[in-house]
Amino acid sequence: MTTLTPDGGFTSRATKGTQISILAFEVANTVLKGASVMQSLSEDSVTYFKQVVLPSEGVQNLISSDMGELMRIVASDKREELRIFSQEIVRFGNRCKNAQWHNLDRYFVKLESENVPQKQLKETATVEMQKLMTLVQRTTDLYHELHALDRFEQDYRCQQKGNETSNKVEKGDNVQVLRLELKTQRGYVKSLKKRSLWSKTLEDVVEKLVDIVQYLHAEINISFGTSDGGELSSESTVESLRLGPAGLALHYANTIIQIYGIVSRSGYVPANSRDALYQGLPPRVRLALPNRLRTSSIPRELTIDQIRSMMEKTLKWLVPMAINTTCARGFLRFSEWAKSGTERVGRGPGRPDVIETLYHADKTRTEAYILELVVWLHHLVSQSNRPANVK
16 A cells, blocks of 8 residues: 555555654654564464463452453553554654545544455565664664764864864864764764665655554454454443552552562561551551451461461562552653664563553452451561560
């Protein structure tokens, strides 16, 4: 395909495009988002999801034990990532001189009913993404060299000012050397601009990105199921309240990490740490705690290590989800990727997928585990203080 016609189709049509220029870094950021979604839908990634992530204790205990529902949740997450990616393409399309690339959102809506051979889509999208990622890598080089050019120009201006107040020959030599370095750097930057996204047209890039969106839409349906018949079950949307939509995921994650921090300490636990934890407990947990403390008891012969061991059975799968929640930041930005010095895209350390966090965790289930841990923590602190009380 080349251009979008008013009736929603595509025709080949040669028009002078809009040079990307300074938008190169924004476009590169968008390409990276698309590459991240594509990587997450690769055969290896989908297999890992289905065999490792979805059957994990944290997901099964806090989100759902129904694999069908979990697949629908993941599909919904992927479609949201694709929506974010698509919106940026729509924005770039609206900036094209060729009006037939405007309002691409109307075309993307029609993808639901299209049935294009998946093999053809995959081959096209894979080739297009490889081309775009090559341009992104060159744009990364341009990003670094522009920063270097800025430093050269600052040094040159400083040397010029210093030379005005001094007649030393060395000053003049230094300025001459910097002038030559500056000229060389400008030439290098000019060369990189020609070989990167900077010199491409928005029309050319948007054309490739539209092909990729079409492929990703079809791939999500194949990997995780279509959106027909509703995104999620009534159990997950009506009877259960999820922490993310309720705006509670980060708060609950911090509470869990606080508990883990106290359990990990050896010996005396400061009163201010216990007070801070209590004040930060979810209201329903704080309300239920006094009654649970009155009705629960543990054998006096249980040692501190044994109590910790009991708590760690829950903490070993709960804490990773809490930590994932605190460091989940969505898509990797181009500037971060450029500074990382890696060619890797997609999820990496510190960038978990949404379902690996507390975002989709059931509020009631999570509060039950927090309450259980706090009760055990009470017994742990009591056991720790017992020798002192005996005295």
